[in-house]
Amino acid sequence: DQQVKQNSPSLSVQEGRISILNCDYTNSMFDYFLWYKKYPAEGPTFLISISSIKDKNEDGRFTVFLNKSAKHLSLHIVPSQPGDSAVYFCAASHRSGTYKYIFGTGTRLKVLA
Amino acid sequence: DTAVSQTPKYLVTQMGNDKSIKCEQNLGHDTMYWYKQDSKKFLKIMFSYNNKELIINETVPNRFSPKSPDKAHLNLHINSLELGDSAVYFCASSPHSDSPLHFGNGTRLTVT
Numbered sequence: 001d002q003q004v005k006q007n008s009p010s011l012s013v014q015e016g017r018i019s020i021l022n023c024d025y026t027n028s029m030f031d032y033f034l035w036y037k038k039y040p041a042e043g044p045t046f047l048i049s050i051s052s053i054k055d056k057n058e059d060g061r062f063t064v065f066l067n068k069s070a071k072h073l074s075l076h077i078v079p080s081q082p083g084d085s086a087v088y089f090c091a092a093s094h095r096s097g098t099y100k101y102i103f104g105t106g107t108r109l110k111v112l113a
Numbered sequence: 114d115t116a117v118s119q120t121p122k123y124l125v126t127q128m129g130n131d132k133s134i135k136c137e138q139n140l141g142h143d144t145m146y147w148y149k150q151d152s153k154k155f156l157k158i159m160f161s162y163n164n165k166e167l168i169i170n171e172t173v174p175n176r177f178s179p180k181s182p183d184k185a186h187l188n189l190h191i192n193s194l195e196l197g198d199s200a201v202y203f204c205a206s207s208p209h210s211d212s213p214l215h216f217g218n219g220t221r222l223t224v225t
Contacts, residue, residue: 002155032211043117043203043216044156051211089156095211100169103148103156 003027006104019077023090030092038087080111119204119217134189134220136204145187146205
């Protein structure tokens with residue numbers, strides 16, 4: 001039972017345009033969400049997070065949107081750069097102190113120069 | 114300086130062998146984790162330790178035994194390796210439950 005889903009395994013975007021990566025979750029108890037970026041042969045690195053009390057969080061070119069009623073979050077990258085080409089994972093947790101993050105399967109973003 | 118370091122980076126071994134993967138973090142975090150990324154790219158939690166105490170054990174076969182000698186180290190020992198154990202194993206740490214995880218660069222285990 002995959003509680004966090006990224007239904008698009010890959011995405012190609014032209015440099016300078018917007019990249020939109022999507023993530024859906026099924027567990028309504030999740031209240032903290034994160035996006036990670038992963039380059040080949042490296043571990044995932046934290047990008048941006050959002051708690052369920054917000055519907056938007058912005059950090060430079062990266063914005064995460066949360067739609068709790070739809071159990072959906074998205075990551076917007078504007079403008080996209082070739083260095084953004086990587087695999088992006090969303091993750092979710094319930095802040096109950098269980099220290100447990102559930103990850104999606106990732107979306108491979110390719111930004112074309 | 115690498116914040117979360119794991120060794121070895123690559124591990125190739127035969128079925129039935131016993132092997133260990135080591136992890137160390139210099140971030141002063143209280144919580145450490147082991148995640149497994151299988152061939153389908155699922156990143157699944159295996160174990161979590163908080164201040165050397167096991168707090169998550171996700172239905173992992175008991176051939177897998179984590180050991181935390183202190184809160185900066187979390188090692189993973191695997192007995193009687195099987196083909197299905199082939200995966201990338203990631204160590205991670207976090208200061209507390211609602212903080213992002215910091216991952217190591219992974220150990221690619223190949224069982225032949």
